[in-house]
Amino acid sequence: MADSGVVTVYGNGALCESTKKSTFSVKVGLAQMLRGGVIMDVVNAEQARIAEEAGACAVMALERVPADIRSQGGVARMSDPQLIKEIKQAVTIPVMAKARIGHFVEAQILEAIGIDYVDESEVLTLADDENHINKHNFRIPFVCGCRNLGEALRRIREGAAMIRTKGEAGTGNIIEAVRHVRSVMGDIRVLAEVSCGLGEAMVGINLSDAKVERYANRSE
Numbered sequence: 001m002a003d004s005g006v007v008t009v010y011g012n013g014a015l016c017e018s019t020k021k022s023t024f025s026v027k028v029g030l031a032q033m034l035r036g037g038v039i040m041d042v043v044n045a046e047q048a049r050i051a052e053e054a055g056a057c058a059v060m061a062l063e064r065v066p067a068d069i070r071s072q073g074g075v076a077r078m079s080d081p082q083l084i085k086e087i088k089q090a091v092t093i094p095v096m097a098k099a100r101i102g103h104f105v106e107a108q109i110l111e112a113i114g115i116d117y118v119d120e121s122e123v124l125t126l127a128d129d130e131n132h133i134n135k136h137n138f139r140i141p142f143v144c145g146c147r148n149l150g151e152a153l154r155r156i157r158e159g160a161a162m163i164r165t166k167g168e169a170g171t172g173n174i175i176e177a178v179r180h181v182r183s184v185m186g187d188i189r190v191l192a193e194v195s196c197g198l199g200e201a202m203v204g205i206n207l208s209d210a211k212v213e214r215y216a217n218r219s220e
Contacts, residue, residue, distance in 0.1 A: 024159070027141035031117070031162035033094070034058055041065050044083070045090035058094040058117070061087045066123050066169040076124040078106040081113050088114065096143070102128025104137075111140050119143045120160075123169045135159025147180045149187035 037057025042048045048059045061084045069076045078099050088095045094116035099106040101120055106127075110118050120133055122145055132155065135142040141161035146152040152163045165184065167177030 022139045022141075024136075024161070027159075027161035030141045031143070034117075034162065039096065042087060045086045048087045048091045048095075052091045052093050056093060058096055059087065059091060060096045060098070060119065061115075062098065067171075069123060070169075070171070076100075078103070078110065078124070081109060084110070084113060084115060098124055099133070100124045100127040102126065102131050102133060104133045107133050107135075107138060107142075111138055115140065117141055117143055117162075121145065122166060132158050135161075146184065148183045149191075152184055 034057050038055070039058045039060055040047075040051035040054075040056040041062050042051055042059045043062055043065065048061075051059050061079050063079045063083060064072065064076070079097055084095065084097050096117040096119055097110050097115045098119045098121040099110060101122060101124070107118050107120070118138070118140055120135075120142055132144070133142070135144075136159040138159075142159060143162045143164060144155035144158075144160040145164050145166040146155060147166050155163060163184075165177050165180035167174065167180060
């Protein structure tokens with residue numbers, strides 16, 4: 001199917017079968033491979049090869065870099081699948097691609113053509129300004145942006161395997177990225193401080209424990 005250029009598109013709930021999903025721990029493990037590395041934006045196979053030779057841990061396949069998207073305006077969509085395939089064939093490192101926020105069909109297409117990571121990106125034109133993609137329905141890991149800890153936790157709840165800060169893409173001005181990083185890390189420190197001394201979290205109840213069975217019988 002991938003060689004013919006034909007991609008089967010499903011409804012939003014059509015990828016819910018257990019055989020079509022990876023566990024969240026597997027997705028997080030794949031995302032850990034990118035920690036501490038550089039992800040380069042590339043627009044063709046030659047740039048992807050240069051990025052790999054320079055030591056990039058992954059490449060982001062784009063038709064236009066964020067600066068061009070901002071300057072040219074219009075509707076920014078997912079990159080051409082043929083371009084993504086050419087970049088994948090040119091390098092051995094992971095290849096990422098962007099999908100519009102809330103556009104689950106674009107994410108399904110990217111998964112079908114064998115992309116390694118999907119970035120549900122605010123750089124592209126929004127498809128849904130209220131609901132993000134249900135990322136638990138996919139085998140591949142998702143990367144999502146955030147501006148604060150609340151946004152990060154919401155994206156993780158939706159199934160994001162890795163979180164990045166948003167910044168102000170395409171401007172070269174890093175102050176927004178710095179502000180977002182400090183906000184997220186500051187909130188994490190506050191939570192760590194207020195939860196100090198609360199003891200271990202409850203790990204659950206072992207239903208096969210004899211004490212639990214006796215208590216259940218007594219409660220009937």
